[in-house]
Amino acid sequence: MSDSSIPNPKIKLAVYWGSACGGCCVSVLDTHEKLLDIVNAADLVFWPIAMDIKYKDVEAMADQSIDLTLFNGAVRNSENKHMAEVLRKKSKVLVAYGACAYMGGIPGLANFHSREEIFKRVYEESESTLNPDKVRPVEEFEVKEGVLKIPEFFNDVYTLNQVVDVDYFIPGCPPQSERLVEVFTAVITGIGLPPKGSVVGALEKTNCDECLRKKTDNKVIKRFYRPWEIEDDKETCFLEQGVICMGPATRGGCGVRCVTGHSPCRGCYGPPPNSTDPGAKMMSSIGTMIDADSPEEIDEIIETIVDPAGLFYRFSLPGSILGRKVL
């Protein structure tokens, strides 16, 4: 795949998934024509979804021989952790790509439960499962032909930077493809790269700053509604209609996609600049919108939010100040 008309040697690029859905890999592909720049400048050395390159090939690579690795998905099991460590060693720049690698993402909601609770539900209680002997998958199992191994399923879901050193974070579920091109160009040229540890490929403002729905600065919320409890007028700010929208506690950069589809934001881009915790940020934003005369009334209004922890930390529980539910 080399091209002699390009003078600079191509950089080596790897894309890998931990505990993921594949949507991040799709977003890499969704750069369309702009992927021309990437393909012209990079050789893909590892990408299981599209290429026949195996783990042993990666482990045989020299340390630091991959210029850029986009790691998507959370760290859910020992295989994810092992590959994170291998790719860290083999890569000059390691990017946590997407909500799961960055903050834990949707799989991170599992931190509301323990490994035991998950196994019990899936392998024993499930209404379609017949398992009188209470068989569970185990890491090493001896069959008559030999030993079969599967990775250890951890009790907790981890973000990528909770297991290895991460250079940059690209938020989103999945990240907006256009932004990847900007980051990629910066990595290749070395121009415009912010300090290590920065969130890149997103905006330095909140999602509300990007939203086209109409909003006022009035305190308007008397109670909260679930989305189906109102007749959405399709033009007024969801919060002002009393529906929880994570816009104020979310970094911009997604193109306000869900709201354009008449769905409130659920925070997949993570907390906005200068804020580390979406839940704390959301509570302070809501506080400025509630129309109440007394602290008791504020409490009553807040009580009308259903599943606040699951809403405020929808994409970020493992990476938040909570980390997990203490069981």
Add this chain to the structure above:
Amino acid sequence: MSKITIDPITRLEGHGKIEIFLTPDGGVENVYFQVPELRGFEKFCEGRPVEELPSIVTKICGVCPGCHHMASGKAVDAVFGLTPPPTALKLRELFYMAHFVHSHIAHFYALAAPDFVVGPTANPAERNILGVIAKVGLEIGGEVIKQRRIAQEIQALIGGHQTHVVMNTPGGVKKGINEEQRDDIVKKAEGFIEFSKFSIQLFKDVVLGNTEYVDLILKGPYALKLHSMGLVDDQNKVNFYDGKVRVVDTEGKELFKYSPNEYTDFVEERVEPWSYLKFPYLKKIGWKGFVEGQDSGVYQATPLSRLNAADGMATPVAQKEYDAMFAILGGKPVHATLAMHWARLVELIYSAERCLELAQDPDITGTELRAPIGKIVGEGVGIVEAQRGTLTHHYWTDEKGMVKKVNLIVGTTNNHAAICMSLKKAAQGLIKKDTEITEGTLNMIEMAFRAYDPCFSCATHSLPGQMRMELILKDLEGNIIRKIKRR
């Protein structure tokens, strides 16, 4: 005992590992296909408001999120005791047809075709979509990109988000389409039909025109005699969005047909200690082990089994191709694993034709988008056909619609036992005493796996975009071999 490990299996969505145990003289003793991952959606959906589930479960698979969104949306309707108005149902199905079009196109060109067009034992560095386009020509590559993109545009327009769709709400959808948008979709759907016809012709030329491949399909180590599952309409025609689940036995006779809320009477799942993924089987027959034949409880839920399980296709061109396929392959039911690729192209034509029908339907631009909310029933099942198999979502809630329990039987899970068996059969057919085991041999074993999973396809759905650009350069260097012309 010596052992060969293929890890990870590639060109698929998700993780998988194949362990092949060899006999002392070099034959195959046994093969295990292991799924090394679990995320536990069934557990962590508990406690969420049920209306949030359609946009949480899309994250089960970013490659076929639309399938989970639809099964979930239907389960949520049932929890609320609602039937969406005709416009909403048709918009959902229209979205879903575009989802199938883009997925089936991409699976054929990006994932299946490398094995046939480039060659099953070709250099692995070329055995990808780039290699395919090098063989079939840039013009076709461009068309693949265009059609996939158009399918995605329709999904983004109706679904509200290009990947993780957000359209469903209890009893309906959040957004409608106008006349202008409808006219545009009609034109696009006409293009899908043309491209689908072209694709099946390409398959006939490249695969059926090559006796080596025909032998591989018909006589190769890839056939597996199992029962077939698929969703059908009230005429027993294939349907992806709605209907009853029909199961036919290995001889093609109907075993039973069930409504979504009866699924636990017909399907049961087994746990094995060596894989995180469970093994469903037909409950009325019971688990008889990893065995094929009429007495086995193992079934398949694939494009081929959908065609086996139905009496035909609901649209004219697809019906013609359905008849042609079964005529050439010796009548129903067909058990040749690699014929799944052919069946998928018949389904592609159906999706394209159905897309056009729905776009032309007078209801599609209606403004009644959701049913009024009443009392919450508290339990609901939603079933759709995902590209890779029958998909079941089952939710229980309290009287406020907060989720108490979730049970899921996901597309590929249906085929877990069958995949294990196909792999073993392929390995036993390909690895014999004194056979030299090459990378190509192992890829041919993986082909048994790849045939099952159309969902992998959407994963690489814009890879052609990448490769096209690369190929322009290669073209100038004279490396493109145009073997097939578009007709």
